Amino acid sequence: MRALTAALLVLSGPSAAPVRDQQQWVLDALNVEQAWTVTKGEGVTVAVVDSGVDGQIKELKGRVSAGPDMTSGAVSRQMPPGRHGTAMAGLIAASGEDDGLIGVAPKAHILSLPMLTDDDPEVSVPPAQDEEQVTESPLARALRYAANHGAKVVSMSIGSYGPLRSEREAVSYALGKGVVLVAAVGNDGLTEYARQNSTSYWSFPAGYPGVIGVAATDKQGKRAAFSSDNLSVLVAAPGVGVPVVKRKSGYELSEGTSSAAALVAGVAALIKAKYPDLPPEQVAQALASSARGRPAAGYDDQTGYGVVDAAAALNAAERLTGEQRSVVAGKEHFGQGEDSPVPTRPGPDPLRLWLYGGGVLVALVMFCGAIILLNQRKE
Structure with missing residues (x-):
């Protein structure tokens, strides 16, 4: 079975400035505060597939449910909270309690689905062949558990x-x-x-069709040098010097596409809170179509369609919801024209039968009359 590893590269302590000041550039880059005038993620559960989440820190207290250890088939076993999973959960749903760190969807709920520990090593080998002999990986187990236990968004x-x-x-x-x-x-x-091929190895689960792959950008909105570049990239988000919560208490800075993905998962939670019936492909469309800093060609494999804009994505989702309603509106959508005639019942047409029968009868009379005339002439 292959190893699944965290994408977090660097964690270092921030300066003495308040954490809300430290993270303001992230909120601005994603246009989150404008989105909060519409929703803050109420009623949405986000599953965090990562190391375990510490639900006792002040910003997450009372809003974290712990699922079983996804590396084991035993649903009763649980893993201890981890540094990385806690940091990512905070970026998604930290409440900002006591001027602490605030997440993109501060009223969302977290479902922690641990499947690795912070001690898991980084993968640094070329990709192997598809391991078809694996019946069910920890990630597959986690995705099914999340889908069956109320999660509307999964952050990986x-x-x-x-x-x-x-x-x-x-x-x-x-x-x-x-x-x-x-x-x-x-x-x-x-x-x-x-460096040699001008593209990066594909990483999974980001590489699976239907998954929103997120690249990392810096404070200038440019792609972070470490961020993988390939066609799995759909959108981008801040991933350099992003403040995160620490286990138990305190804050530190993160660097990696991990943080970028968690932030976008928070934006997806905002969309699902406002438009719960919007399907995943349209959530992805809303994120991509409204992104800022779009590449000159419209798309590239470094930042995808650009940096996610939470407020614009909500507006795009609203438009998509309207389009969805118009498609299923039926007669109101296509107008009030006359209905088509009711199809005739299958089988013989009575009128045609009478015409056919009458024609046959006339033909018989004429035939018999001709025979009589011929017989009279012979006599």
Whole structure:
């Protein structure tokens, strides 16, 4: 079974400035505060597939449910909270309690689905062949659990090389349940392979169809040098010097596509809170079509369609919801014209039968009359 690893690269302590001041540039980059005038993520559960989440820190207290250890088939076993999972959960849903860190969707709920620990090593080997012999990976188990336990968004700041059949099937299952899937594209932008080939190895789950792959940008909105560049990238978000919560208490700075993916998962939670019936593909469309800093060509494999704009994405989602309603509006959509005639019942047409029968009768009379005339002439 392949290893799944966290995409977080660097964590270092921030300066003595208040954390809300430290994170203001992130909120501005995503245009989050304008989006909060519409929704703050009420009623939405975001599953965090990562290391465990510490639900006792002040910003998350009372809003974290702990799922079972996804690496084990035993649903009763639980893993201890981890540094990385706690940091990502805070970016999604921290409440800002006592002027602490505030997440993109500060009223959302977190479902912690641990499947790795902070001690798991980084993967630094070329991708292997598809391991079809794996019946169900921890990630596949986590996706199905999330879809079956009320999650509307799944945040996956994890990555590994090579797809698995069980994961492809679990991704399809979750998407079919209406769950939005968001994942980090990876931190391989500076690898030797990337330098030689001008592209990065694909990381999964970001590489699966239907998953929103997120790249990292800096304070200037430019792609972070470490961020992987390939066609799994759909959109981008801040991933350099992003303040995060620490386990138990305190804050630190994060660097990686992990943070970018968690932030976008928070924006997806805002969309699902306002438009709960919007399907995953239209949530992705809303994020992509409204992104800022769009590349000159419209799209590239470094930042995708650009940096996510939370307020603009909500507006785009509203338009898509209107389009969706018009499609199913029936007669009101197509006008009040006359109805088509009711189809005739199958079988013989009575009128045609009478015409046919009358024609046959006339023909018989004429035939018999001709025979009589011929017989009279012979006599």
